[in-house]
Amino acid sequence: VRIDIPSLDLKITQKSKELWIEVKKLEKLKPYLRNLGIDIDRGRLDIIKKGTHTYSLKGELYRNACFFYGKNGVCHTKIPFIAEVKKGNVDFYAFKKRLHYSSKKSRLTVKNINIDLERLLKEPKKSKGTKGKKLVILGKKSKIRYDKHTLVTDSYDIEVSPSGNVKAFGSFDGDIVQFSKKAKHFSVKALRVKDKLLHPLIGFKGLKQGRYTLKKSGNPDKEMKGQVIIEGGIMSDFKAYNNTLAFINAIPAIATLSNPGFSEEGFHIIEGVAEYRMKKDKITFDSVYIKGTSSTIVGKGVIDLKKKTINMNLAIQTARELGKFVGNLPLLGYILMGKDKSMTVGLKITGSLSKPIVTTSA
Numbered sequence: 001v002r003i004d005i006p007s008l009d010l011k012i013t014q015k016s017k018e019l020w021i022e023v024k025k026l027e028k029l030k031p032y033l034r035n036l037g038i039d040i041d042r043g044r045l046d047i048i049k050k051g052t053h054t055y056s057l058k059g060e061l062y063r064n065a066c067f068f069y070g071k072n073g074v075c076h077t078k079i080p081f082i083a084e085v086k087k088g089n090v091d092f093y094a095f096k097k098r099l100h101y102s103s104k105k106s107r108l109t110v111k112n113i114n115i116d117l118e119r120l121l122k123e124p125k126k127s128k129g130t131k132g133k134k135l136v137i138l139g140k141k142s143k144i145r146y147d148k149h150t151l152v153t154d155s156y157d158i159e160v161s162p163s164g165n166v167k168a169f170g171s172f173d174g175d176i177v178q179f180s181k182k183a184k185h186f187s188v189k190a191l192r193v194k195d196k197l198l199h200p201l202i203g204f205k206g207l208k209q210g211r212y213t214l215k216k217s218g219n220p221d222k223e224m225k226g227q228v229i230i231e232g233g234i235m236s237d238f239k240a241y242n243n244t245l246a247f248i249n250a251i252p253a254i255a256t257l258s259n260p261g262f263s264e265e266g267f268h269i270i271e272g273v274a275e276y277r278m279k280k281d282k283i284t285f286d287s288v289y290i291k292g293t294s295s296t297i298v299g300k301g302v303i304d305l306k307k308k309t310i311n312m313n314l315a316i317q318t319a320r321e322l323g324k325f326v327g328n329l330p331l332l333g334y335i336l337m338g339k340d341k342s343m344t345v346g347l348k349i350t351g352s353l354s355k356p357i358v359t360t361s362a
Contacts, residue, residue, distance in 0.1 A: 019049035026061070053087035067119035068099075069145075076113075106133040114143040117158070117166070135160040143200075144170065149188060150200035151177060172197045186224070187217035192231065202228065206238040210269060224278045230290065236266025240310060240349055240356045247347070247358035268293045281306035294318065301349070308353045313361060317344040334360035 001014040009024040023029055026043040045059035059081060066075040081094040089104035100109045115137070137158040144151040144158070156170035166181040175193035179186070190197060192211045199205045201214055210233020216226035235241060245264075272290035276283055283303045290297040301312030317338075336344040346361035 017050075021045075021047040021049075023047075023059075026059075055085035057081075057083035057085065065119065067116040068095075069114045069116060106135050108135065108137045109139075110137070110142055111140045112142060113139075114145065115139070117144055117146045117168075134162065144168070146179070146181075146186070149179075151179070152197060152200050153177075177201070184219045184221065185217065186220055188214060189216075190214040195233070198228075204238075206235055206241065207233055208236065208266070209233040222279070226276050226278065228274045228276075230269055230272035230274075232271075233269050234266035235269060235290070239354060240312070241267070243356050243358050244347065244349065251360075267295075267297075285312070288314075303353070309351065310349055310353055310356050312349040314347045314349065315344055316347065318342050334362055 003012040004010075005012075008028045010029065011020075011022040011024075013020040013022075023045040026040060026045055030040070040061050041064050043059060043061040045057065048056040050056060061079040061081065063077055063079070066077055068076040068079065070076060076095070079094050080096075081092060083090060083092045089102065092101040092103075093099065095113055098111045098113050101107070137156075137160070139153065139156045139158075141154065142156070144153065144156060151168075151170050153170035153172045156168060158166060158168040160166050164181075165183070166179075168180065169176065169178050171177075173194065173196065175190070175197045177188070177190040177193065177197060179188040181187075188201065190201060191213050193214070195205075195208050195210065195212065198207065198212045198214060207230065211231040212233075213229040213231075214226065216224055218224035267290070270291045270293060273287075274285060274289070275287045276285045278284075281304060283305065285300050285302070288297065288299045288301075296317045297314055298317075299312055299314035301310070303310050303312075334346045336346075338344065348359050348361040349356050350359075351357040
């Protein structure tokens with residue numbers, strides 16, 4: 001027996017003990033489907049009923065917006081899948097079984113598939129578990145993205161409560177990072193991690209080697225407050241640093257700062273801490289303190305990521321005595337001499353992030 005419904009692009013075929021349902025355009029059936037759990041824009045679907053409570057599914061789902069993405073942030077708008085539906089359970093597989101969802105266990109397992117967790121949690125019902133259960137997401141060799149924060153991990157464990165609150169733990173090369181979301185409050189904590197884990201969390205690759213502790217919390221829609229504690233490492237390879245180094249070397253009175261603290265390799269750090277606030281695309285550094293092998297940097301300022309501008313005030317103090325050199329310096333408004341014969345230089349960094357301008361500052 002075969003039934004064709006042209007207006008829905010639907011074909012139903014009864015073969016012996018099997019029932020075949022072929023849906024060529026899932027979007028035409030969408031108005032009649034309830035409790036999908038996941039929103040789709042279009043797709044195709046083949047259903048085979050093998051017994052009283054057993055179904056086999058195969059097809060492709062398409063979404064204009066997505067929460068699965070691959071390398072280089074490429075969005076997976078097309079999701080090829082197969083599924084087995086039995087009494088009390090649905091096993092859903094996608095991307096050549098690199099993704100598996102079990103409704104009975106309320107568990108999503110992914111490998112080499114990156115997830116935009118913020119978008120996933122906006123999905124109705126499915127993201128909040130099955131029938132009041134918490135949803136568990138287990139990942140390997142995958143990235144987690146939430147708003148502007150990215151977590152690179154070897155493995156992670158996420159628990160999503162029926163109310164939508166989130167607890168997550170991730171590890172990368174032995175380092176541990178945890179984040180949570182309760183209502184609209186979001187927090188991230190990474191203790192003494194290496195630079196590879198830190199970079200995607202703060203969106204900045206200028207800190208290398210060393211160990212870093214990151215604490216950040218708040219409402220991403222309003223304001224996030226953060227603190228970065230630095231233990232060792234090198235600061236280098238970004239325009240503001242390169243332009244500051246070039247400016248220092250161009251002025252004989254302060255060129256002594258370039259060796260050995262400021263160099264082409266970078267600024268060697270002993271310890272440091274930065275406290276900041278972030279509102280949408282504007283980062284306000286309330287306090288920056290970086291102690292190096294030959295100099296100490298303190299400062300404050302603002303970086304506007306939308307306008308791509310910087311406005312920072314810095315004071316750089318030498319950590320060693322400059323001897324007779326100090327006594328021979330002319331009276332300069334941007335240099336302050338200490339009783340210990342140290343020298344503090346005031347600098348101001350302004351302009352675009354791609355071409356920042358460095359000048360002396362009183």
